[in-house]
Amino acid sequence: MNLKTLNARHIWLISLHWSRHAVRSGAGLVYLMIALVFGLSVAHAVIMPVEQLMSVQKEQTGHTDREAIHNTIIAVGRPIAQFVLGLKSMTEVSEQAAAQEQPPNVGDPRMATPEAADPARFDPWTDFLLEDRPALLSAIFLILAFGMPFAISFLAFNQVTGDIQSHGLRYLLLRTERGNIYFGRFLGTAAFSTAVMAVIIVTITLYLGLRVRIYPAAALAGWAVHGFLALAILMLPYIAVCSILSASVDSPFLSLVLAKLTIGGVLLLAVLGGLKWESMRLIKYALPWGWQNHLLHPEPSHWLGAGLACLLYTGVFLMLGYARFETRDL
Amino acid sequence: MAEGKRPGGLTALAVINFVLCGFSVLSMAGMVAFFALMDMMPTDQMDARQKAQIDALQDMGTPILVLITGLNLLSGLLLLTSGIGYLKQKRVLGRMLGNTYAVLTIVASIVSGMMFRTELGGGFNIGTIIGLIYPILTLVLVNTTFKDDLTN
Numbered sequence: 001m002n003l004k005t006l007n008a009r010h011i012w013l014i015s016l017h018w019s020r021h022a023v024r025s026g027a028g029l030v031y032l033m034i035a036l037v038f039g040l041s042v043a044h045a046v047i048m049p050v051e052q053l054m055s056v057q058k059e060q061t062g063h064t065d066r067e068a069i070h071n072t073i074i075a076v077g078r079p080i081a082q083f084v085l086g087l088k089s090m091t092e093v094s095e096q097a098a099a100q101e102q103p104p105n106v107g108d109p110r111m112a113t114p115e116a117a118d119p120a121r122f123d124p125w126t127d128f129l130l131e132d133r134p135a136l137l138s139a140i141f142l143i144l145a146f147g148m149p150f151a152i153s154f155l156a157f158n159q160v161t162g163d164i165q166s167h168g169l170r171y172l173l174l175r176t177e178r179g180n181i182y183f184g185r186f187l188g189t190a191a192f193s194t195a196v197m198a199v200i201i202v203t204i205t206l207y208l209g210l211r212v213r214i215y216p217a218a219a220l221a222g223w224a225v226h227g228f229l230a231l232a233i234l235m236l237p238y239i240a241v242c243s244i245l246s247a248s249v250d251s252p253f254l255s256l257v258l259a260k261l262t263i264g265g266v267l268l269l270a271v272l273g274g275l276k277w278e279s280m281r282l283i284k285y286a287l288p289w290g291w292q293n294h295l296l297h298p299e300p301s302h303w304l305g306a307g308l309a310c311l312l313y314t315g316v317f318l319m320l321g322y323a324r325f326e327t328r329d330l
Numbered sequence: 331m332a333e334g335k336r337p338g339g340l341t342a343l344a345v346i347n348f349v350l351c352g353f354s355v356l357s358m359a360g361m362v363a364f365f366a367l368m369d370m371m372p373t374d375q376m377d378a379r380q381k382a383q384i385d386a387l388q389d390m391g392t393p394i395l396v397l398i399t400g401l402n403l404l405s406g407l408l409l410l411t412s413g414i415g416y417l418k419q420k421r422v423l424g425r426m427l428g429n430t431y432a433v434l435t436i437v438a439s440i441v442s443g444m445m446f447r448t449e450l451g452g453g454f455n456i457g458t459i460i461g462l463i464y465p466i467l468t469l470v471l472v473n474t475t476f477k478d479d480l481t482n
Contacts, residue, residue: 023339023471023475024337024338024339024475024476025337025338025339026337026338026339026341026342027338028339029339029342029343029346029467029471030342030346032467033346033463033464033467036460036463037460037463040456040459040460040463041460043456044455044456044457044460047455047456048455048456048457051455052379203459204456207456207459211454211455
């Protein structure tokens, strides 16, 4: 591994070329379609029921009561958010929903716990996401944070593997070093992913601000910027995982399959293995799955820590991939 | 440009065209079947929203039904032919028909948004934006990124 051969100007040129030609190579186009359709479909699924509720309310009362709509969103979203954030299990969420539907039974010993006695007792994280920040945007961010890592491999799987297979890199290596190609293409992929994320979030935020109009513009814009940064940083470790795989195998298709298996497999193994052995749950920390929701935490120490951890994961994965790429036969 | 040098993105665009063409055929078949069986459909078990949708469809009238089916058919044909054009890197079959598909779909989305009742997906919502993604991408890509590849 020779980091002295790295040249900032070469890396900049390669990354610029790579991000500009991502669509032309096909991977960028497929990712663009998948990411836009997925991102906007998630927004559609989250926003549509609210729009229907507003329309029913307008038909019945002649006007839209934004406060009532906001309260309904919070009431429906709270148990889901608590489950997604890992604050409550599915059983606890169901019990809480049942308790809210039935009148409280003071003789029940379970009612002794403060949470059971008062189902409306909330945790600060859920409160922050649903009440302090625009709840619809929070819900969309949580789903995107879960779903986008699966989509990113469609963009990042072929950073160098296609050129390794066709031996095209040999011609490029006459003019620059391996490290510049490797890091330049990583940066180009990250820039393209960030641009796509920006398009998705700007579209959703504009729609919420101009069409749904239940949140103040400043709150929407501020939270959109935070969500965008969180999602853009979250993509980096996953792109870096794809960089390792892309630098390690000779076939783009194999690289894509391995990227999918790695990103999805870590989560699947942690969830399914965790059902049998508790310690298996720790596998999810091999990738940011275990703590990525902390990027949307109210405490700056949590979201800053999560952001730094993302960068640390990215650095480790990138260096592992670079070590492999630097020494392999091209 | 020689056919052998077709960029991967153009091939991807053609494949997406064929997939969307398949969806278009399926939706057309579904729509024809729906209209054929609409009168036999029991509405007593449906909720108010579903009933409103059925009522809106029944009120739509035959000319609009023919227009929708015709537009779907045309859009499917344009997707298929322009997809073949992308693969063969043809200027008329690829670029021109691709542009025609994109413009037709954008206009149809805007018109249907204005014409149809909300129960039938009329009005403007995020679904409308999703429907516009591919036509806009097609319009941009065949006139910029792949402009010099569609010259045969």
